[in-house]
Amino acid sequence: MTQVLIVSADLKKVTKQFSTIASLYPTTQITVSDLSPEHVIRCSLVVVDLQGIAPNQVELLRRFLKSNPQLSKLSIVDLKNRKEVLQAQEIGIFTLIDRREKLPALILKIREILGNYSRPVLEANIPEKTVKSVWSTCSALDTLSIAAVTEDPLPVPTLVRTANDITKAIETDGLDNWLSAVHCHHSHTFCHTMLVAGHAVSLSKELGKPEEFQILLGLGALVHDLGKVKIPLSILDKPGKLTEQERELIDKHPIYSKEILKGRKEVPKEVIEMAVWHHELLDGSGYPDGLKADQISQTVRILTISDIYSALTEKRAYKDSYSPRQAFAIMFGMGGKLDKELLRVFRNKILTPDLGHLKRSAF
Numbered sequence: 253m254t255q256v257l258i259v260s261a262d263l264k265k266v267t268k269q270f271s272t273i274a275s276l277y278p279t280t281q282i283t284v285s286d287l288s289p290e291h292v293i294r295c296s297l298v299v300v301d302l303q304g305i306a307p308n309q310v311e312l313l314r315r316f317l318k319s320n321p322q323l324s325k326l327s328i329v330d331l332k333n334r335k336e337v338l339q340a341q342e343i344g345i346f347t348l349i350d351r352r353e354k355l356p357a358l359i360l361k362i363r364e365i366l367g368n369y370s371r372p373v374l375e376a377n378i379p380e381k382t383v384k385s386v387w388s389t390c391s392a393l394d395t396l397s398i399a400a401v402t403e404d405p406l407p408v409p410t411l412v413r414t415a416n417d418i419t420k421a422i423e424t425d426g427l428d429n430w431l432s433a434v435h436c437h438h439s440h441t442f443c444h445t446m447l448v449a450g451h452a453v454s455l456s457k458e459l460g461k462p463e464e465f466q467i468l469l470g471l472g473a474l475v476h477d478l479g480k481v482k483i484p485l486s487i488l489d490k491p492g493k494l495t496e497q498e499r500e501l502i503d504k505h506p507i508y509s510k511e512i513l514k515g516r517k518e519v520p521k522e523v524i525e526m527a528v529w530h531h532e533l534l535d536g537s538g539y540p541d542g543l544k545a546d547q548i549s550q551t552v553r554i555l556t557i558s559d560i561y562s563a564l565t566e567k568r569a570y571k572d573s574y575s576p577r578q579a580f581a582i583m584f585g586m587g588g589k590l591d592k593e594l595l596r597v598f599r600n601k602i603l604t605p606d607l608g609h610l611k612r613s614a615f
């Protein structure tokens with residue numbers, strides 16, 4: 253699904269603004285010469301950069317954009333350049349942003365038009381505390397992504413409050429309600445982060461850890477894939493199988509997280525470790541640093557188990573999800589890569605409520 257269509261004269265001149273939009277909304281970029289009415293029909297907002305657009309392309313843009321009456325339109329222009337302003341009006345675009353404007357102004361404008369992409373529609377049977385907590389988590393994740401791309405301070409106090417809300421919601425309504433609620437999310441990326449948070453908090457609780465530790469793990473989970481803000485959502489949430497190149501790009505996200513979090517005094521050290529090292533494995537076969545057993549802290553190990561388990565059990569359009577039992581079989585089959593003791597505690601937590609049901613269905 254494309255929400256935002258970016259049209260410009262030259263794709264090589266991809267500005268920072270454009271790549272940022274792509275990491276916040278499902279986006280397609282195209283040159284005017286490749287534009288067709290099909291592109292316009294499938295999106296909610298078109299952003300046209302008028303720099304370098306030839307006069308004969310103005311009429312073409314006007315005709316194509318007219319074919320979708322629901323379409324919102326925004327143009328990036330030089331407001332001092334009368335020709336560009338008139339061209340925008342000719343095309344039928346009256347919302348204009350100056351090219352010199354800073355990134356947050358453009359993001360705010362898009363948010364004003366499209367609403368908050370991260371806010372999901374939840375089923376009616378989800379308990380109130382969980383609903384409120386999912387919404388506040390989505391909005392905190394959205395603020396986090398924007399801060400990461402605009403290089404503003406990360407909203408750590410908001411994220412701590414959010415992690416606290418998650419632990420409270422799970423305590424009151426149970427992990428199953430949290431998982432059902434977040435599974436409704438239309439974006440795989442948001443869904444995954446919230447699943448990991450639910451699992452990491454629950455495993456910490458099961459280990460008998462104090463509340464501050466559970467909140468720290470919740471916080472780590474919310475930040476763990478932050479580096480993915482450098483990857484377009486259209487790749488992260490791609491409904492089909494990923495190409496090799498796309499997979500390689502996604503695998504760079506811990507390195508991107510490291511770049512974003514470097515020198516961020518506002519972020520606890522353990523949280524940075526969880527973000528950078530949650531793909532490390534105890535036998536040294538993980539990435540990005542090939543760390544081994546003792547070099548990997550317990551917080552990172554908990555995060556890694558929650559991350560892998562979430563990835564195995566979540567649904568994607570192109571793959572079946574594994575049942576909890578299958579997921580644990582796979583994870584126990586990973587030999588010395590994961591912390592077996594933590595894995596056992598987690599399995600007991602996840603499978604125990606299931607046992608009665610499984611026994612019943614066996615008769």
Ligand SMILES: [Fe+2]
Nearest residue numbers: 476477505530
């Ligand atoms: Fe990751």
Ligand SMILES: [Fe+2]
Nearest residue numbers: 444476477559
């Ligand atoms: Fe992850």
